[in-house]
Amino acid sequence: MDDIASVIWLVPALPLLGALINGFRALEQPHAKKSRKATRLIALSATLLSALVATFYVVIPWARGGTANPLEVVYYEWLPMGTGEVTGGLISNFSIQLGFQVDVLSSTMMMIVCWVGFLIHVYATGYMSHEKGYTRFFAYFNLFMFMMLILVMGNNYAVMFVGWEGVGLCSYLLIGFFYDKTFAADAGKKAFIVNRIGDFGFLLGVFLIFSWFGTVDFTGVFAQAAANPAHFEGIATAICILLFVGACGKSAQVPLYVWLPDAMAGPTPVSALIHAATMVTAGVYMVVRSNVLFRLSPEAMAVVAVVGAVTALFAATIGTAQNDIKKVLAYSTVSQLGFMFLAVGVGAYTAAIFHVMTHAFFKACLFLGAGSVIHGCNGEQDMRKMGGLRRYMPKTHWTFLVATIAIAGIPPLAGFFSKDEILANAFFKRYTELGAPWSSLPLVLWVMAIIAATFTAFYMFRAYYMTFLGTYRGAAAAGTEASEPEHKGHDVIDEDTKLAPAHLPKADPFEHGGAGHAAHPHESPNSMTGVLAALALLSIVGGLVGPPLGAFGIHHPNPFQSWLSPILWPIGGEAFEFHHAPIAVEWMLILLSIGVAVGGIMLARAFYTDPAWSRPRAFVARFPALHRVVENKYYVDEIYQATFVRGTIVLSNAMAWFDTNVIDGLVNGVRHVTVILLGEGSSLIDRYVVDGAVNGVANSAQRGSTLLRRLQTGVVQNYALVMSGGVVLLVVVYLLGRP
Amino acid sequence: MPSADAYLVLSAAMFSIGVVGIILRRNLIVILMCVELMLNAVNINFIGFARRFGELEGHVFPIFIIAVAAGEAAVGLAILIQLYRLRNSLNVDEARELHG
Numbered sequence: 001m002d003d004i005a006s007v008i009w010l011v012p013a014l015p016l017l018g019a020l021i022n023g024f025r026a027l028e029q030p031h032a033k034k035s036r037k038a039t040r041l042i043a044l045s046a047t048l049l050s051a052l053v054a055t056f057y058v059v060i061p062w063a064r065g066g067t068a069n070p071l072e073v074v075y076y077e078w079l080p081m082g083t084g085e086v087t088g089g090l091i092s093n094f095s096i097q098l099g100f101q102v103d104v105l106s107s108t109m110m111m112i113v114c115w116v117g118f119l120i121h122v123y124a125t126g127y128m129s130h131e132k133g134y135t136r137f138f139a140y141f142n143l144f145m146f147m148m149l150i151l152v153m154g155n156n157y158a159v160m161f162v163g164w165e166g167v168g169l170c171s172y173l174l175i176g177f178f179y180d181k182t183f184a185a186d187a188g189k190k191a192f193i194v195n196r197i198g199d200f201g202f203l204l205g206v207f208l209i210f211s212w213f214g215t216v217d218f219t220g221v222f223a224q225a226a227a228n229p230a231h232f233e234g235i236a237t238a239i240c241i242l243l244f245v246g247a248c249g250k251s252a253q254v255p256l257y258v259w260l261p262d263a264m265a266g267p268t269p270v271s272a273l274i275h276a277a278t279m280v281t282a283g284v285y286m287v288v289r290s291n292v293l294f295r296l297s298p299e300a301m302a303v304v305a306v307v308g309a310v311t312a313l314f315a316a317t318i319g320t321a322q323n324d325i326k327k328v329l330a331y332s333t334v335s336q337l338g339f340m341f342l343a344v345g346v347g348a349y350t351a352a353i354f355h356v357m358t359h360a361f362f363k364a365c366l367f368l369g370a371g372s373v374i375h376g377c378n379g380e381q382d383m384r385k386m387g388g389l390r391r392y393m394p395k396t397h398w399t400f401l402v403a404t405i406a407i408a409g410i411p412p413l414a415g416f417f418s419k420d421e422i423l424a425n426a427f428f429k430r431y432t433e434l435g436a437p438w439s440s441l442p443l444v445l446w447v448m449a450i451i452a453a454t455f456t457a458f459y460m461f462r463a464y465y466m467t468f469l470g471t472y473r474g475a476a477a478a479g480t481e482a483s484e485p486e487h488k489g490h491d492v493i494d495e496d497t498k499l500a501p502a503h504l505p506k507a508d509p510f511e512h513g514g515a516g517h518a519a520h521p522h523e524s525p526n527s528m529t530g531v532l533a534a535l536a537l538l539s540i541v542g543g544l545v546g547p548p549l550g551a552f553g554i555h556h557p558n559p560f561q562s563w564l565s566p567i568l569w570p571i572g573g574e575a576f577e578f579h580h581a582p583i584a585v586e587w588m589l590i591l592l593s594i595g596v597a598v599g600g601i602m603l604a605r606a607f608y609t610d611p612a613w614s615r616p617r618a619f620v621a622r623f624p625a626l627h628r629v630v631e632n633k634y635y636v637d638e639i640y641q642a643t644f645v646r647g648t649i650v651l652s653n654a655m656a657w658f659d660t661n662v663i664d665g666l667v668n669g670v671r672h673v674t675v676i677l678l679g680e681g682s683s684l685i686d687r688y689v690v691d692g693a694v695n696g697v698a699n700s701a702q703r704g705s706t707l708l709r710r711l712q713t714g715v716v717q718n719y720a721l722v723m724s725g726g727v728v729l730l731v732v733v734y735l736l737g738r739p
Numbered sequence: 740m741p742s743a744d745a746y747l748v749l750s751a752a753m754f755s756i757g758v759v760g761i762i763l764r765r766n767l768i769v770i771l772m773c774v775e776l777m778l779n780a781v782n783i784n785f786i787g788f789a790r791r792f793g794e795l796e797g798h799v800f801p802i803f804i805i806a807v808a809a810g811e812a813a814v815g816l817a818i819l820i821q822l823y824r825l826r827n828s829l830n831v832d833e834a835r836e837l838h839g
Contacts, residue, residue, distance in 0.1 A: 713838050715835050716831060717761065717762050
């Protein structure tokens with residue numbers, strides 16, 4: 001175990017080193033041409049080495065030693081406070097350490113982050129080759145890897161929070177990567193600010209944890225909670241809801257999801273890595289890590305499940321009406337995150353992490369595929385101007401199709417297994433502690449989830465059909481502006497493709513026209529399509545670790561569940577129960593989830609394979625208002641703008657008025673009074689008292705001298721007289737004084 | 740021989756006359772003469788005490804006084820002559836420039 005402890009720091013340190021090196025290189029010559037090969041080498045090797053160390057020198061050696069024993073490596077006493085006394089039942093010996101923890105959950109997350117991250121890095125080397133700021137991009141990207149690894153490897157809430165904030169920072173930096181575009185910079189700010197709102201709740205939760213448990217270490221908190229559940233049950237609800245607020249911000253749940261669609265302004269690899277595979281799953285990770293606390297509070301779990309289901313359904317409906325391919329995927333991400341939180345809320349913690357994993361695979365594949373499409377269509381993101389790309393981009397087409405089937409939930413691809421497990425758990429869960437009618441709440445949520453799954457299949461295949469099938473509609477749009485020019489990820493691409501066509505594998509028979517014109521779409525380079533193939537493969541096989549054994553009569557947790565079971569601590573002596581159900585019901589659920597997926601696909605096929613789109617147009621014509629509302633995302637952003645944003649501006653203006661007029665007025669008033677009192681007063685004192693004294697002295701001297709002057713008559717005989725008189729006096733005194 | 744007391748009385752009387760003369764007389768020459776008078780009165784005082792106690796100092800000191808008086812008279816008269824040349828009068832009341 002010591003070997004692991006001696007190398008584990010390399011896992012986050014290598015990406016940090018890569019970030020620092022590339023960061024300095026980017027800073028030293030901001031506008032000079034730096035060697036992109038060097039940048040690629042540094043960034044990719046840092047990520048790859050980190051992934052290799054994590055796999056072969058940390059996770060595998062640890063797992064061989066038994067997965068039930070988490071390994072903690074503590075480096076540093078970060079905040080030692082307190083003296084160890086117990087006052088009022090609370091422990092006041094408190095220190096926060098800087099340490100890493102290797103256990104089943106953190107190693108699963110490490111593997112996902114490291115390897116999917118590495119693949120996306122490889123993709124980005126090809127995708128970003130036309131952009132300015134290549135080195136800066138990879139510096140930020142590596143920094144993100146560092147922060148995300150800190151988040152998942154931390155052994156206490158404080159270290160996790162460092163990573164939490166750090167990934168928020170990197171998200172801001174990368175969303176606003178094209179900082180000269182106002183909408184991108186605004187999107188970055190929006191992401192960071194909305195995240196911060198969630199972080200406020202998170203911090204309050206951590207403060208409560210500290211004050212009730214006396215520590216923020218995971219092992220410390222969970223051991224206390226598991227040993228004494230009755231004592232902590234009440235406060236657990238508050239803690240869990242506050243932590244969940246943080247998760248809502250980070251993982252884009254209602255009502256804090258609004259930053260994620262805008263975050264599509266960033267480059268597509270950013271959307272893939274941060275807003276699909278890793279950062280947004282940090283909230284799920286945090287909640288699953290805290291499962292001991294959540295299991296103490298059925299109320300909190302119910303809240304989480306409701307929010308998750310509502311988000312899943314809400315976002316799925318919005319996704320059906322979006323025309324920008326990245327927006328569809330963004331709302332899909334929000335919706336799938338809703339599924340993950342629904343899983344947590346109904347107690348299927350392993351299913352949530354399973355879905356995190358499978359979602360990372362197919363969503364990254366989808367986003368990178370969308371990036372490939374956008375790259376191939378020279379910056380076009382509107383699906384109405386795509387179509388027929390199957391012919392021009394075969395590799396992208398096949399990988400995108402595989403990932404779409406996976407997300408729709410068709411077995412044996414990955415999405416089916418994780419989604420089915422979530423739905424089954426939702427169906428069977430009862431909140432017995434909450435009593436009727438709330439105990440059957442999960443059933444309602446299950447219905448919502450089934451509808452959301454149907455929509456998922458529908459809008460994903462809608463996107464697929466609009467993009468890849470039919471005929472290419474982009475050529476017809478040559479000469480017109482793209483419908484949503486503000487959403488283009490990179491306008492620079494057109495000029496640069498003229499300069500550097502060498503990477504394009506196909507000779508382009510058509511001239512690249514002027515800026516913004518969609519010319520002949522082309523397939524992407526191998527650095528991009530290779531990654532797509534790898535992710536598509538993972539989307540096919542990634543789900544096989546978690547088959548629904550219950551359907552086959554095996555009442556035993558499936559391999560993935562067994563792997564993760566050590567984090568599900570027994571509470572109060574009771575072990576965690578995976579759900580068991582009759583075989584018939586299990587099969588019914590499986591067939592139902594497959595059925596709704598197929599139904600969604602069929603509906604999409606019916607609507608969108610017809611080149612004229614007659615059925616969708618008819619539908620929109622029949623319900624124009626509904627369509628408008630959904631297409632405008634239920635006007636949520638506008639509502640927030642009118643209420644919170646304007647409210648804040650009004651409030652801050654009022655405060656500014658108060659500060660300028662009342663407070664500054666007070667200060668100036670005091671100044672006036674002081675000046676008058678002290679100024680006038682001291683001048684009076686100076687004139688009458690001080691000068692009076694001085695003049696008085698002079699006057700008395702003068703009067704005295706006028707008196708004494710009379711002695712000096714100038715008549716010598718007077719002097720002689722006085723002298724004689726004095727002598728006589730002396731003689732008299734002498735004679736009288738004689739004894 | 741007269742007793743020592745007689746000398747002292749004579750000396751006192753002469754001294755008093757000299758003092759009164761300085762204070763009351765206006766003529767500068769008269770004032771100078773009164774100064775001489777006082778000095779000689781002091782001489783006689785010395786002689787009287789010398790006679791009484793048989794000390795020789797009482798004889799020596801008046802010799803000094805006579806010499807000093809002579810010098811002082813010379814200087815005084817020189818000043819007086821200059822003062823007369825200046826204002827053509829010997830009235831001491833007129834010489835009051837040093838008044839305050």
